[in-house]
Amino acid sequence: MFMxxxxxxxxxxQKETxxxxxxxxxxxxxxxxDRAINNVVVAADRIGAGVGERVIVAQGSPARILFDQKVTPVDAVVVGIVDSYEMIVETS
Amino acid sequence: MFMxxxxxxxxxxQKETxxxxxxxxxxxxxxxxDRAINNVVVAADRIGAGVGERVIVAQGSPARILFDQKVTPVDAVVVGIVDSYEMIVETS
Amino acid sequence: MFMxxxxxxxxxxQKETxxxxxxxxxxxxxxxxDRAINNVVVAADRIGAGVGERVIVAQGSPARILFDQKVTPVDAVVVGIVDSYEMIVETS
Amino acid sequence: MFMxxxxxxxxxxQKETxxxxxxxxxxxxxxxxDRAINNVVVAADRIGAGVGERVIVAQGSPARILFDQKVTPVDAVVVGIVDSYEMIVETS
Amino acid sequence: MFMxxxxxxxxxxQKETxxxxxxxxxxxxxxxxDRAINNVVVAADRIGAGVGERVIVAQGSPARILFDQKVTPVDAVVVGIVDSYEMIVETS
Known part of the structure; x- marks a missing residue:
């Protein structure tokens, strides 16, 4: 997952099944x-995340398991809205 | 997914099964x-996307589920043609 | 896996199923x-890893197999805390 | 897939099962x-591709489905030899 | 796969199941x-590869299939020790 x-x-x-x-x-x-890196990811959201919020995104087949009974070609899902996080960043 | x-x-x-x-x-x-990044992706399209259009592409095994009953080694599919999008880009 | x-x-x-x-x-x-590269990964930990420790992380559907009977959209798991490692780095 | x-x-x-x-x-x-990017990929080829040819490569579990009844740990397969392609490249 | x-x-x-x-x-x-690129990968080895040897590594769920009856969260496996390879590199 990534934040x-x-x-x-x-x-x-116009979209797929x-x-x-x-x-x-x-x-x-x-x-x-806190520098933007990599491509912007398009993620399905079922938990009500909004613009400006930090979220955790799962990708690949683990993300798809949330739709397991359906034919849903979704490879990225918002799995959590971040309340808080702690990160130690070394300066070099 | 990515846009x-x-x-x-x-x-x-000459191609695979x-x-x-x-x-x-x-x-x-x-x-x-809006700068091109990463490699160009070859994606299967079943919804009629055309050159110049913005699309959403799903990858990996979630993309393949659309062909679930068949032996189709497709790892990227166009899952939506973009009507519109809103994006907040911070300038730094 | 990566270290x-x-x-x-x-x-x-607020999170997913x-x-x-x-x-x-x-x-x-x-x-x-030993230079930080790529994005920070959010990984589930069930073996008691702590801040500052080196760990091995598995990703994708192989990571999810640890939760196999459950609908858990986790795509990265800490699978080992590193005791020691040996690495030959060529200087060029 | 990528080209x-x-x-x-x-x-x-000396190799795996x-x-x-x-x-x-x-x-x-x-x-x-047409600039080389990313790592060179090792792909299995069953359709007779040769050095110098452009090919389409599928990766991950969708590539492996071609060996579905067998325990084959192959994560990349040549799925097509390119006859021709059209690409619009914007100059900026 | 990559070499x-x-x-x-x-x-x-201290490790996972x-x-x-x-x-x-x-x-x-x-x-x-022959320039080192990307992150170092941690790969399981069952075929006796040693330090300094060139190997082929498979990743993702295709790599895990070698452990199919077991709950093994391994996402990268050494699938071959390289005897020799031929590569045409264009100078530009």
């Missing part, structure tokens, strides 16, 4: 120094 | 500042 | 020269 | 500007 | 110009 910040939303009408009624958020991963 | 832009198509005659009759698109991922 | 250093913890109250009672650590991957 | 160029072959005698009789190619991924 | 060089070993006493009796190697991936 990121919700920076937006994306909407799509199983993508109906999914709220899709844009999540920006950050490194230990 | 990218369809930048082309690729054709192949399960790759028949698949439309394969070249999708370029972009970062929050 | 990283535990640099912190993250807490979340299967994320209850999980201790989530922030793990920073390092390269052969 | 790459076959740049070589690799041979191994399920790796027997596999032709293994070295495939270099390229970005939209 | 890398074994650069060391790692030992762990299924990690018992596994030899864990540190494998450094290299690019086409």
């Amino acid at each position: 990121g910040k919700v920076i937006g939303s994306v909407w799509s009408t 199983g993508m109906e009624n999914l709220k899709l958020l844009l999540v920006q991963p950050f490194d230990a120094n | 990218g832009k369809v930048i082309g198509s690729v054709w192949s005659t 399960g790759m028949e009759n698949l439309k394969l698109l070249l999708v370029q991922p972009f970062d929050a500042n | 990283g250093k535990v640099i912190g913890s993250v807490w979340s109250t 299967g994320m209850e009672n999980l201790k989530l650590l922030l793990v920073q991957p390092f390269d052969a020269n | 790459g160029k076959v740049i070589g072959s690799v041979w191994s005698t 399920g790796m027997e009789n596999l032709k293994l190619l070295l495939v270099q991924p390229f970005d939209a500007n | 890398g060089k074994v650069i060391g070993s790692v030992w762990s006493t 299924g990690m018992e009796n596994l030899k864990l190697l540190l494998v450094q991936p290299f690019d086409a110009n």
Whole structure:
């Protein structure tokens, strides 16, 4: 999983089987120094995350298990909204 | 999933089991500042995406579930054509 | 798997199915020269790793197999606390 | 999937269960500007790709499905030899 | 899969279910110009690879299939020791 910040939303009408009624958020991963790194991830959200919030995102087939009985091609899901975190960053 | 832009198509005659009759698109991922990043992804498309359109692409085994009854070695699928998106980009 | 250093913890109250009672650590991957590289990974820990310790983290569906009977969308788990390691680094 | 160029072959005698009789190619991924990017991928090839040819490579568990009845730890397979492709590259 | 060089070993006493009796190697991936790239990978080895040897490593759920009857959270395995390889590197 990675920790990121919700920076937006994306909407799509023309879509694949199983993508109906999914709220899709844009999540920006950050490194230990709070710099944006890597690509923005599109993650399904079922727990009510909003823009500006820090979230934890799971990816791959572990994320898909939440939709296990359905044919849902989702490879990233918001699995937690961050209350707080502690991080020790070494300066070099 | 990631959001990218369809930048082309690729054709192949000599191919593996399960790759028949698949439309394969070249999708370029972009970062929050709309700069092309990472490798171009080859994604199967069943929803009619065209060159220049922004799309959402799912990867890995969650993408493959759309072909679940078949032996199809597809690890990336266009799961949505983007109507619109909202993204807050911080300038630093 | 990768070797990283535990640099912190993250807490979340509002979360997905299967994320209850999980201790989530922030793990920073390092390269052969002990420089922090890539994104910080959020990994579930069931073996008592603490901040400052070096750990081995497994990712993807192999990590999730530890929760196999449950719907737990966890894609990274601390699978070992490092006692010692030997690494030959070539200088160029 | 990604598009790459076959740049070589690799041979191994001492190997794991399920790796027997596999032709293994070295495939270099390229970005939209045809610059080599990322690591060279070792991919199994069953369709007769040769050095210098452009190929499409599938990865992860979708690639492994081609060996579904066997214990074959293969995570990358050449799924198509490229006949032609069209790509629009924006100059900035 | 990727080709890398074994650069060391790692030992762990306190570990997860299924990690018992596994030899864990540190494998450094290299690019086409033999420069170390990306993170060092921790891979399980059952075929007797040693420090300094070039090996092929499989990752993700295809790697785990070698332990299929067991709950083993291993996401990377040495699947071959390289006898020889041929690689055409273009100079630009």
